[in-house]
Amino acid sequence: MSAEDRRFEVLRAIVADYVATHEPVGSKALVDRHHLRVSPATIRNDMAVLEDEGYIAQPHTSAGRIPTDKGYRLFVDRLSQVKPLSMGERKAIQGFLSAGVDLDDVLRRSVRLLAQLTRQVAVVQYPNLTRSVVRHVEIVALGTNRLLLVVITDTGRVEQRVVEVDQEITDDTVSVLKGLLGGAITGRRFADAADGLRDVVERADPSVKPAATTAVAALLEALVEHPEGRLVLSGTSHATGAWADQPGSLRGVLEALDEQVTLLKLLAVLESPDAMIVSIGQENDDANLSTSALVSAGYGRGDMLMGGLAVVGPTRMDYPGTMAAVRAVARYVGEIVAGR
Structure with missing residues (x-):
């Protein structure tokens, strides 16, 4: 040696x-x-x-x-390889996440599980809408002049808007709008779907044009990426113990978690589902996280990155164990979300 x-x-x-x-x-x-x-x-x-x-x-x-x-x-x-979790641990993770009833439930379960496995703060990002494909458009009448517009993506994410329109809503109005709007954006990526709506109002029958105008405006808003609300956190109670000997750092860490900007920037750096990034101490741009380490990984299907998840803890964290847990949970989240 x-x-x-x-x-x-x-x-x-x-x-x-x-x-x-x-x-x-x-x-x-x-x-x-x-x-x-x-x-x-x-x-x-x-x-x-x-x-x-x-x-x-x-x-x-x-x-x-x-x-x-x-x-x-x-x-x-210098970690030559991250020690994989045992078969029992992997089956437990897969079983727990597979029991999620919808996308929200799967992501809540994943972040709660990751916090429990690592005893740190865990965060997961909702699937990036710009990479999602519109699977279905649903329109429901909520009264004589109100509509519920629902857009469902291939990742299971649901965007919905309630709008008031300047005409009386009938079953025929709903049916025509559903065909018009669904035909314009179903099967398109969110990033491209707005193009499909450009001439919808012009093509609409005069009998539904007022409703179509309002519905298209609402859908265009829904198709724009909204950074806020894209993260789910769990395990923030672990931060108190993790930084117990660094009370001066704890407040900054909680502020960074609350603002979420640094976490979003970190996850935005991920380029593929198998990417893993470990950011340590002063490597973090946010001074509030200068005593923290972040272990993040992407999730998705094939080469398509859908989103990311991460664990935030003090720099003295168990890196091999944390990296193994993050990688395993990211892999199963990608498989489950992609399969929905």
């Missing part, structure tokens, strides 16, 4: 102990807990080199060492 590999083993041991104990790690603890097959003096020398190179730091005089952001980054980058 080279000196570099040996020092990485020392770093790996420090990361493991600090994650487990939340206490700075000394050379004696490494000798007692890990079979590093070198002398205590060699471990002390290796720790000194790791500290000089910025991978570990001494938070207090005469205390042990803790990993730095740079140390965690090296640890994550």
